[in-house]
Amino acid sequence: MATTGKAHVRIALGIGALLVSSGCYRGSDGAAEGGASGTEGDDDGADDGADGAPDPFCEEDTLPGKLSRFVRLTHRQYDNTVKALLTVDTTPAAEFLNDAAIGGFNNNADQLLVNNNLARDYRRAAEQLGDALVTDSARLASLLPCTPDADPDGCAAMFIAQFGHRAFRRPLTSEEQAQFEGLYQTGGGLYESGSDFEQGISFVVEAFLQAPSFLYRSELTPAGEGQDVVALSGYEIASRLSYMMWNSMPDDELFAAAEAGMLDDAQGVQAQARRMLEDPRAADPIEDFHQQWLGMSKYASLSKDPDMFPEFVPGMADSMQAETLAFARNTILTNDGTFTDLMTSTDSYVDERLAPLYGLEGEFGPELTPVSLDPAQRAGFLTHIGFLAGNAYFAGTSPIHRGVFVQRQVMCTTIPDPPGDADLELPPFDEELTTTRQRVEHHTSADACQGCHSVINEPGFAFEGYDAIGVLRTEENGVTVDTQGSFATPDGEMEFTDAVDMIHKIAESPQAQRCYLTQWFRYASSRTETVDDLCSLNGMHENLVEGDYNVKELLVSLTRTVSFRYRNTVEE
Amino acid sequence: MKTIHRRNFLRGAGGVMVGLPFLETLAPRKATAGADDTPRRFVSFFECNGVEMNRFFPTTGYGALTAASLQGTGIEPLTSHVDKLLIPRGIHMVPRGFNRDGTPGDDHAKGMVHKLTAQPCANGSLFATGISVDQEIANHLNDNRPALNLQVGYAGNNQLGYISYHGSEQPAAGENNPWFAYQDFMGLSGIDDVALNRLIARRQSVLDLVEDDFSRLKGQDLSAEDRTKLDMHLTAVRDLEFGMGNAGLIPCTLPDGRAAELEGLNPDTIASDSEFKTIGRMQMDILALALACGSTHAATLQWGGGAGGPIFTWDGMSHVYNHHKLSHGNTADDCSGGEVAGYLDMLFSIDQWFAGEFAYLLDRLDSYSEGDGTVLDHSTAIWMNELSDGLGHNFMDLPYVMAGGCCDYFQTGQYVKVTPLDYTAHDQDSPHNKLLTTILNAVGVRAPDGGPVDYFGHPDFGESGEFDALKA
Structure with a gap:
């Protein structure tokens, strides 16, 4: 292994620092231990032993990587979710304060925090969406599972149960149901226009959109006594799947699968992952990932010498980005590339x-x-x-x-x-x-x-x-x-x-293939990989090599790891 | 963690909402401002990319400043405030640039991240590893409100986009929409009583719901990190209820015509540089008002971001290249283009322009009278910069221009060398964390034992104590 004369700056890029002492030669992945070969088929069943859980890519039981139990929706996910919930074409998150990026990705759970102004942004967006809904009788009616004429309170209760299930991405508890019914009752008179019923429904929506159970993907399945590894519930898996595959909330079919227990094993998860990749919504994370991985946000501020490059016309940045995004989308999704x-x-x-x-x-x-x-x-x-x-x-x-x-x-x-005093000219x-x-x-x-x-x-x-x-x-x-x-x-x-x-x-370079997998792992998991993930990543890599590194297979593989279906309760 | 739940105070009022902006009724008032009660504040007016060092500092020697001292310099537009200026000289940043301290980040990252924190960048994210001085002040003096952070023009979302930090790797994004910033602390003033009562009722019921939802989530056996995350969010939501201010004697409202201009701003221009000057003036109106009406004791105004900045095409400037490129005298951000002829004069023009904007801010602060002086007299407003000489990414001999005596804490009208060395551009002169320590004491932050604060920043890189030579 070649070594470099000197490391100018002690800087770590993700796991690079964990595994590489210094310098420029070896990448993070090159230093990883050789992984166990894939062990297809023996990954069913939840073994919640203290030593970890079975991972289809590792021979030994493996501890899942640590992830917060409350991963906040990204701004992109917030917009997509609001569109799906309220059937309205709006992007309120465009006015939210930016999230900070780590390693180029703005969806790292460590930075998805709510402090000062973002709480205000959420409130403003919810109030505006409530105000808009109460004045749009047709849309409001279209959200209802019933007509309120005969029994408005009964219809409201049905709406709360159904809408709440979608907003919280799990059934409401009876306590929550009662609380939102109470909000519905107090809603009449809180808006400038609309019937009492319409105001009550709009108020319920406004409240749901500010609840932490809406804003975070919460994973509340408790750990048993002395349990290091907890299998996530079907609904928790459904949210992980939908926000990874679509950057949006689960659809009815995914909710049904969760309810029927079909997401409790790796086969069921995999079947849903494959279905979801055939849906148009799968384009959203594909575009978001490549946009961030390839650093496209800087295109907008490019300038080129107008005398030398008159063909570099205004608007070129948009075209450049659109081309590469269309290429990624079509290559992966349409052409199964x-x-x-x-x-x-x-x-x-x-x-x-x-x-x-x-x-x-x-x-x-x-x-x-x-x-x-x-x-x-x-x-x-x-x-x-x-x-x-x-x-x-x-x-x-x-x-x-x-x-x-x-x-x-x-x-x-x-x-x-480069070192700070390097001459860059x-x-x-x-x-x-x-x-x-x-x-x-x-x-x-x-x-x-x-x-x-x-x-x-x-x-x-x-x-x-x-x-x-x-x-x-x-x-x-x-x-x-x-x-x-x-x-x-x-x-x-x-x-x-x-x-x-x-x-x-x-x-054809294994290093580059493995790197692409690692970048996707970071984006799809909302975290940077750790040594605990190397066994999974190595096994996944070997499996993917056998399948010519099909990108859809790569995405499906990421849903099959122990980290995807379990959470780790070990305190650092 | 917060121990006082003002929410309970609200409930204690009988749960009946009255037709008044409750924000005003709840916030502590300091109706009689005695000398010790006078609120003291800190403002960071933050510019990026360095200055034209050859023509920036006073031309007369150390000592009293006069109009002649500023003549022909980049700060000449501040002449009308010369008696209230204080210009320290011989300060270098810590941790130091040029990799002299072996900390992560390039010199633009360091220039942004270290300036208000005196903390190194974190491995990995390159965000600061500790709190910034504005948020430290807010934690002590602001009664549960964070510092006011305002942004003008584009700043990215990496380490080059932030100067303020709530804590380690917790960057505080500056609000770039003046209308939102204004609404934050003008609260619900200006809405008719009927609409106000409706909105208050909505917010109160939602807050009940949100608090209950949080308590269900927190009923779990959570990790310390997750608990902190949820508490941070809940605190932010609770603090919203109390608005951002109305603690002082001056109402937190701008004239109707000015408020309408803020509301009428095209939102598409806000994150870009197309309305740099217009938005800058709006943000300064808001910032001065926020200080005057008691909304905050600490505020930052960040112009652009590290390694960025607008193309200056107004007020007599007709530049073709943006501020960062000009700071390198080059047509390309990476210095690989050709030299821009006359770039030093362009940088000089930019310095004079920022000096004019800083003078505008000082005018605004000076326009609010309180007690025995003006808000400016009771504040320390500091024009500071990411770098000194932008061409070399230099961290030495930093250009600071302070204004306001902060209730006679500082001597003003002076040009003061704070380094014991003869030569000011030196990495062994005086570390900038001492300025941050001085600021904390100037605005009235105290150490846990009630005495003065002795040190701010990372313990491995700075020095303890204050810049005594600046004090009155």
Whole structure:
């Protein structure tokens, strides 16, 4: 294992710090112990022994990873849930204060907190939704399971039981039922308009939306005496499934499965996971994950030299993001694709802004149109305009940014930030330094830099065949671009002739596959992995390799782990 | 944890809601402001990306400041307040930048995270590992309300987006919508009695429900972390009931015309930089009012975010590159573009513009009279910066401009060297945590034994004590 001369900054990127002493070479996953092979079929039944629970990916019983029992809805999940509950097209969370992100993902349970202003935001949204409902008789009636004419109080009770079940994602207790019926009774007169019945119903809704049992996915199944591991209830599993697979609340079928006990074993969970992936709602987390993993939020603030790149027109950031999101969605969900497809497919989706950058002829409009790109020139999302322009400068390319992205995000290599006093300015072009590659090589040639830059620069140079906005180029300043290189990976030295060649090799690299799995694990679990998860992750990885790393299978696998179906009661 | 449940106090009133904004009736009043009762406050006016160091500081030597001291400098627009200014010199950040202390984060992260906390960034998240001085003040003096945190323009949601922290890895997001910020402490003023009673009844019933739901959840055998999480949320909900203020002598309301402008702001412009100046002025009106009407003892106003900032195209500026790029004198954020010709003059213009906005804030604070002076006289408002020289991400010789005597705690009208060294740009001069300690004592925070606070920040990096040279 190569080591680096020095670690500039003591910085940990998730589990990297746990397993890797320092430096830039080995990624988090490369250091993991070899995992047990998958043990299909013996994962049924809940063994709540003190030593853990059975995990289909581990030979030994395993402790689930620690997760809060109260994971707050993300803002995206809040909006989706409100839409589903109230059948209204609104996005109140757009005005909520942002959640902080950890490791690039804004759904880490540690940061999903409610302090000062967010409590106020929730209240404002609930009051506005209540005010809107009371003035919309047709919609209010459509939410009811009954007509209130003969027995308004009886109808309200039915509504509370049904709506409450959906809002709390479990049946209400009799105490809760009585409490909300009491709120219904006091509702008349609390709004400017509407009948007493309508005001009562609107008030019930307004209250539900502020209850912690709505705002958090609560896992209340108690632990038995001395029990280290608790099997989650069917309803708790249903919420984990729906918020992972859809970023929204469970549907009727999932609730029915929970009620019937069909989520009490791994087979039942898996069956629902597969069904849910065929639903259009599955697109939401796919888009959200890739948007955050690929750092697309920075596209909106990109600017490019208007003299050099007049074709980089206003609105390009939206097109760039839309293309890669459509690519991820269609590759995974429509085409049932693999990790290799994500990395190498030349299917893409372009509009009138993007088409000229890809050199495509023909008529294109403002909508995305499916196209096939030239496989000699492009391979998957790493050759999209979004990645290439998003990781380049105003007027030139940036091999360092592109290389760091490949290492950190795609290979899960631990790369510290440059030391604070590093000179970030490349030397100017001159007679000796005629290309960007030469400037980067010259600037990072010192031994102190090479520890990291020996693995950063080379994958970055592979992309020198694309300019600062992602257009193919063969020359820079009249000199043929040099896109060859090689870098060390835990799978061995990776040699390549250009970006397309490198990407095809990354697509088959166990390190990259395993990294993609790890990134999904973090997003889907709302937490960073720990040593306790390595056995599961290793077993999952081996299973997925046998299935060509199908991404839907990856998502289903994440619902089969011991961590998904159990919670850990051991206090730190 | 909170031990006083003011909720019970409310119930004790007989459970009958009266046609008054109950917020006003419940909050403690300080109707007779004797010298010791005068509320003292802290304001951080926070700019990012550093300044044009060659032309920032007074041109006259240390000692009394005069109009001549500021002439031709980046802070010249503050001339009308020169008698109330206090400019300390020779302060470096701790933990130090340039990796001199081996703590996580790059120098933009450090500049944002350390400035109000004097704590290192956390491994992993890079958020601060401890509370910031504004929230510390609020915890002591604010009667259960957090510090007021206001944001102007875009700031991301990573470590470069926050200066205020409730605790370790608990960033406090600044409110960027002036209308929401205003509503927080103007409470329910301005609504007619009938609507007010309806709304109060709704909120009271919902609060009962929410409290019951929380108590069911907390009836479980929970981990300490989960219990803290639920308590934090419940406390936030309870505190909402009491609004943000009306504790002082001045009503927490802006003139109707100004309030209408706040409400009329296009929400789409709020998270971007397109209305940077307009929103900045609104936030300063709110901030000054919040201090004056007793809503908070600590407030921050954050302009932009680390490594960001707007493209200045107003008040005589017609820049093409944003503040961060200009701070590097470069057309690209990563310094790989070409040099921007005349960038130092552009930075100088930006400094003068911020000085003008700071002067606006001081005007607002000075416009509220209370007792023997103005709100400014009873406060310490500090213009501070993420960095000193932005080009080098420098953490030394930080540009601080303080204003207000904080009830004669500080000597004003002075330019003071606080480092014992001759040379102010040094990483062994005076650590900035001492300024934070000084601020705590200035506003009246006390140590547990009732004496002055001796230290704020992480114990491994700073020094104890205050900057005595700044004190009156």
